[in-house]
Amino acid sequence: MEMLLTFLGTGSSQGVPVVACGCDTCRSTDPRDARLRTSVLVEVRDVRLVIDVGPDFRQQMLRAQVRSLDGILLTHEHRDHIAGLDDVRAFNWVQGSPVDVWASPRTAEAVRRDFSYAFAPAGIKYPGAPEVRLHEVHNYAPFDVAGVAVQPLRVMHGSMPIMGFRIGALAYITDISHIDPSEIERLRGIDVLVLSAVRLIPHPAHLSLQQAIDLFAQIVPRRGYITHVGHQLPPHAEMQGLLPSGVELAYDGLCVEL
Ligand SMILES: [Zn+2]
Ligand SMILES: [Zn+2]
Numbered sequence: 001m002e003m004l005l006t007f008l009g010t011g012s013s014q015g016v017p018v019v020a021c022g023c024d025t026c027r028s029t030d031p032r033d034a035r036l037r038t039s040v041l042v043e044v045r046d047v048r049l050v051i052d053v054g055p056d057f058r059q060q061m062l063r064a065q066v067r068s069l070d071g072i073l074l075t076h077e078h079r080d081h082i083a084g085l086d087d088v089r090a091f092n093w094v095q096g097s098p099v100d101v102w103a104s105p106r107t108a109e110a111v112r113r114d115f116s117y118a119f120a121p122a123g124i125k126y127p128g129a130p131e132v133r134l135h136e137v138h139n140y141a142p143f144d145v146a147g148v149a150v151q152p153l154r155v156m157h158g159s160m161p162i163m164g165f166r167i168g169a170l171a172y173i174t175d176i177s178h179i180d181p182s183e184i185e186r187l188r189g190i191d192v193l194v195l196s197a198v199r200l201i202p203h204p205a206h207l208s209l210q211q212a213i214d215l216f217a218q219i220v221p222r223r224g225y226i227t228h229v230g231h232q233l234p235p236h237a238e239m240q241g242l243l244p245s246g247v248e249l250a251y252d253g254l255c256v257e258l
């Protein structure tokens, strides 16, 4: 095994079940229909990184028993992808160092604004505030996390350009509504492709299920997984019948070896 991908959360912005919702998917007793906010853990040799730190980050770190982190990659600044950043304090304490975070300049600016207390000057900064070393990724330039090469991908989320990531034979793209053909070129030869799809009918800022299926057919990874799943999609058990072979609906806790 070269790499291990663990789905820490596979739900859309509100998670599944949605608070106060009585739909079939939200009432499902199938554990695969209980979805925390979208995030993955990627382990390459002894390097461990997380893509996105939503409001469920703490619970996800406990559930997956993650004891150290080498870096966090942020796709974009929506709350369901950054709200848990305060909880890196646990890793600051255990590792005795700031946590490295990579983000686009716009997302980095949002992080500095939303977590301003973590970026206060020495002397003013509250002792015990999160320690974050923020690395801005300009123009989708490749970078590495503790020796693991990461290629950012330019993805559109409605009218907003955000980042997907290619790491070796894995490509992880959430909150996508469009990707240019030039970026699809960067996905040649991938083994595992993760794409988001929130519901059956089109959405202005997300792929529908059919649009995601069409994109899998265009990119042709060996294995495809769907994440950022909304409660508007049918319960997990009914979903596999709607998907072509080679494409699966991810669920929280699913581990994929590459
Ligand atoms: Zn989202
Ligand atoms: Zn519901």
Ligand SMILES: [Zn+2]
Pocket (backbone or CB within 6 Å): 076, 078, 157, 175
């Ligand atoms: Zn979003």
